[in-house]
Amino acid sequence: MRVSIRRADTPDPERPVYVISVAASIVSVHPRTLRIYEDAGLVCPARTPTNIRLYSETDIRRVLWIRHLTQNLGVNLAGVRILFELEERLGTRILERLYDEGADAARAAQDATAATSEPSASTA
Amino acid sequence: MRVSIRRADTPDPERPVYVISVAASIVSVHPRTLRIYEDAGLVCPARTPTNIRLYSETDIRRVLWIRHLTQNLGVNLAGVRILFELEERLGTRILERLYDEGADAARAAQDATAATSEPSASTA
DNA sequence: AGAAACCTGCCAACGTCATTGTCAAGAGTC
DNA sequence: GACTCTTGACAATGACGTTGGCAGGTTTCT
Numbered sequence: 495m496r497v498s499i500r501r502a503d504t505p506d507p508e509r510p511v512y513v514i515s516v517a518a519s520i521v522s523v524h525p526r527t528l529r530i531y532e533d534a535g536l537v538c539p540a541r542t543p544t545n546i547r548l549y550s551e552t553d554i555r556r557v558l559w560i561r562h563l564t565q566n567l568g569v570n571l572a573g574v575r576i577l578f579e580l581e582e583r584l585g586t587r588i589l590e591r592l593y594d595e596g597a598d599a600a601r602a603a604q605d606a607t608a609a610t611s612e613p614s615a616s617t618a
Numbered sequence: 619m620r621v622s623i624r625r626a627d628t629p630d631p632e633r634p635v636y637v638i639s640v641a642a643s644i645v646s647v648h649p650r651t652l653r654i655y656e657d658a659g660l661v662c663p664a665r666t667p668t669n670i671r672l673y674s675e676t677d678i679r680r681v682l683w684i685r686h687l688t689q690n691l692g693v694n695l696a697g698v699r700i701l702f703e704l705e706e707r708l709g710t711r712i713l714e715r716l717y718d719e720g721a722d723a724a725r726a727a728q729d730a731t732a733a734t735s736e737p738s739a740s741t742a
Numbered sequence: 743a744g745a746a747a748c749c750t751g752c753c754a755a756c757g758t759c760a761t762t763g764t765c766a767a768g769a770g771t772c
Numbered sequence: 773g774a775c776t777c778t779t780g781a782c783a784a785t786g787a788c789g790t791t792g793g794c795a796g797g798t799t800t801c802t
Contacts, residue, residue, distance in 0.1 A: 514777075524761070526763070527762075530761080544769075544770055544777090545769085546771090547778090563700075564761095568696035569694065570696070570759065572691060572692035573697025573698075576697065576716060577701075577704075583715060586708075588708070648792075649748095650791065654789080654790080668798075669748085669798085694759085694788065696788095
């Protein structure tokens with residue numbers, strides 16, 4: 495019957511599942527960095543009733559965007575905040591355009607390195 | 619009939635008029651800074667046939683945006699470049715929204731008085 | 743012609759930021 | 773009970789933004 499607690503059968507990207515150490519290893523950053531992002535208002539992971547951070551897939555995706563913007567495009571956290579707020583205000587997926595743009599630049603730059611496992615354009 | 623060389627009777631904001639020292643004093647920065655902005659691809663002042671930079675009103679406006687974004691909002695030059703490219707891609711005046719946003723933040727920060735005529739659509 | 747301002751390129755200083763890292767004391771989880 | 777989480781502080785490293793100077797050369801104005 496399997497009426498047990500539902501696990502991966504509900505692929506809700508909003509569901510908070512990853513504790514900070516797991517989230518940090520997923521996105522390959524120090525847990526400290528994730529806390530800094532949160533202090534900067536760039537990610538808002540859920541909390542357990544006992545105050546433990548839990549990151550959802552959406553949170554992870556968001557962090558990957560921050561990494562892409564800061565590491566690949568050189569934008570600082572203030573710029574990331576502006577872009578996020580802008581996207582929210584415009585209700586548009588401007589980040590995807592940015593990613594395409596970055597991809598264009600990167601491709602034009604060296605063209606090598608296929609296998610782009612970066613934040614995929616979910617496209618809704 | 620005054621068919622002489624036309625001066626201020628053509629208020630074309632695109633016309634290159636200010637040499638770098640004048641432009642720098644207008645926007646209150648070091649000439650060095652303007653050259654850095656140009657190296658970063660953020661402004662492209664015209665040049666005389668003998669290679670002297672000439673800034674138009676539009677260029678000045680653009681530099682003032684850079685100053686606003688960097689000094690008031692803390693965005694770095696990479697972020698400014700992204701925002702400029704984004705605005706160009708979208709064909710929208712997103713910078714003005716940013717300015718309103720910054721004005722809102724500043725007003726809300728120091729002008730703690732109520733009387734808010736707008737129900738800022740946060741809450742999500 | 744001569745002074746002043748422009749050009750490019752380099753270097754340097756100062757403050758700030760981004761990231762990682764650690765240590766502490768306390769609380770939650772397995 | 774051992775491990776991981778919480779916040780808060782402190783520090784080191786590397787990079788960036790801005791101003792500033794200096795070199796040697798060209799353009800502009802008087």
